[in-house]
Amino acid sequence: MQITYADYFDRILGGWLGKCIGGTIGARFEGEKQWIEMTPDQLFPEKVPPNDDLDLQVLWLKVLEERGPAFTSDDLARAWLEGCWYPFNEYGIFRRNYRLGIAPPVSGRYGNAFWETGMGCPIRSEIWGYVFPGAPDLAAEFAQRDGTLDHTEESVGAERMFSAMAALAFFVPDVRRLTQMCIHYLPRGSVVERLVREAFVCYDAGLPLAEARERLLALGGHPEGCDAQNSVPITFLGLLYGGNDLEKALIAALNCGYDTDCTLATAGALLGQILGARRIPEHLKKPIGDALVMGIQYRRPEMTVSALARDTARMGVLMAQALQTAVAITDAPRMEPLPATAQAPATRLSIQYAEEPGTIPGQSRRVTVGISGVIPAGGELSIECPPGWTAQPPRAKVDPENRCVDVTLHPDPQVAHWPMSNLFQARLGNSAARRFGIMGEPLWMFLGVYFDPKRDPQASWEQPRNQMNHHYVDLARAYLPEPAVDIEAQYQRWSRILGRPAMVPAVGGTEIDVRRLIGLRGEYCVYLARRVLVSQARQAAVVIGNNDAFRVYVNGELAKESNSVAMWTPHNHVQSITLRQGENLLLVKLVKRTDHLRFTLGLRDNTEGRWWGLDWLTDLVDVNPLAW
Secondary structure, X not given: OEEEHHHHHHHHHHHHHHHHHHHHHHHHHOOEOOOOXXXXXXXXOOOOOOOHHHHHHHHHHHHXXXXXXXXXXXXXXXXXXXXXXOOOHHHHHHHHHHHOOOOOOHHHOOOOOOOOOEOOOHHHOHHHHHOOOOOHHXXXXXXXXXXXXXXXXXXXXXXXXXXXHHHHOOOOOOXXXXXXXXXXXXXXXXXXXHHHHHHHHHHHOOOOHHHHHHHHHHHHOOOOOOEHHHHHHHHHHHHHHHOOOHHHHHHHHHHOOEOHHHHHHHHHHHHHHHHOHHHOOHHHHOOOOOEOOOOOOOOOOOOEHHHHHHHHHHHHHHHHHHHOOOOEEEOOOOOOOOOHHHOOOOEEEEEEEOOOOEEOOOOOEEEEEEEEEOOOOOOEEEEEOOOOEEEEOOEEEOEOOEOEEEEEEEEOOOOOXXXXXXXXXEEEOOOEEEEEEEEEOOEEEEXXXXXXXXXXXXXXXXXXXXXXXXXXXXXXXXXXXXXXXXXXXXXXXXXXXXOOOOEEEOEOOOEOOHHHOOOXXXXXXXXXXXXXXXXXXXXXXXXXXXXXXXXXXXXXXXXXXXXXXXOOOOOOEEEEEEEOOEEEEEEEEEEEOOOOOXXXXXXXXXXXXXXXXXXXXXXXXXXXXXXX
């Protein structure tokens, strides 16, 4: 396949312009889940806003320029921490995990149950298709390095599909054909794959757009406003019902609501690429202009969309040369070659976790250290541990036939203080080194389970005989003297009752699942406490996910309570608190009135007073009750 440089550049510019146009139109309505009516004259806001759909791809271009095809997921991760502050949803989980030494692909999975299917990586797909014209498998491979930072298979598959479609759209200017050629990148049988196929069924059956939207939501809709399981199918509804008319496609996607900045930006990028910049109507280009508007710290030397397209095209030419793809970009101007940093190192180390990358004092974790590339004669792998940990074996001989070393990491069960961050270093002499981490899971002391065996005689009950079938519980009743609970006495008492330490670690840093300790059925109330050490006083946000009633006390003061039954999401409640220097006591009262209790609690930096906070705190230290 061949494409002239002029056509290649025009289609890249069209794609980036379409991305900007769609993101600008949709940004005002992001997360609105109702049907949205909009006329063409109402589309654009007065000011072009920044959009994470584009911002991170601009940052990825920087990584490509510096590392070329040798870049890894770690290169993207480091660039993100240095150049992009965004801490939202799955972005924040990635940032937390990577700062704790948990690298991709585990960083996209661990503690990320609600947002692992977020739209955050499918929106970053275009860059990989643009730099690999006509090479969909290469585009999908490089998209995988990106998506696994903060997502799992379903969203990563959507990014791979969109990247492959962008790679082929230079030569196949038809949405239906592109989808047929690339839908296999989606995990077979996944929600997003089923609903993308259903979008085509709706369109081919002549179903009105509003009814097609309702069908998709009924068959597999997600309540999260920015989830790929909604957003990817809605993107296709926009493309199908808008035809090749960019404005109609954007309005159709906007009508469907939900993640409007992403659905419009993705649809706009694909149609903008197919049309090319020259064929995009002027009334859509003019409100955008040529200024590259970004919301992250990183800035390019030339902050224009046209310069972004030029620099993207340069990388496409250089990547085609470096990887010898089967596509010729003809009549390309002379390009400055890739720098010396674009060469892969001779030796690389990798880490695979045998279990979850989080643990508690006394509970070992196993990892496998793998070595790729050159292994020097007499090579020896060593493991450097943080305080309170030992590695077995601490050293091991390696050679070209023995490239993997299984290592067991042992935390001291009697360590007085249990840090959240535990960073290790695997080192192969002077040839290569790799940092990795194990999260110290927060240690919640279980202070007992309580219920009322009889109903309140003052209450009104429809069926008095239900007393035979139920326990009863009341958030307002103090089953222990709140908040002045004798923490140590209750912990020791319930450790005796249960015959084991009465402790519930927070899995993934936030999930407090009392079923790991008790199996009582019916309604009940539980109390838990955690002692947290902080190096200096700070403003924080306590972020709570609940599906039933709770109270949270911080240092003896009621911080937040709710008596509602709700669907669990990670931040049903966010409350600003002050953590004092030294020890802080968190006391939690949970009420279970339904079949299953789910509760999460995490702490974020809130020095800027934003309602959601900023990054998740990773420098907290728990007082270890096992050492008492």
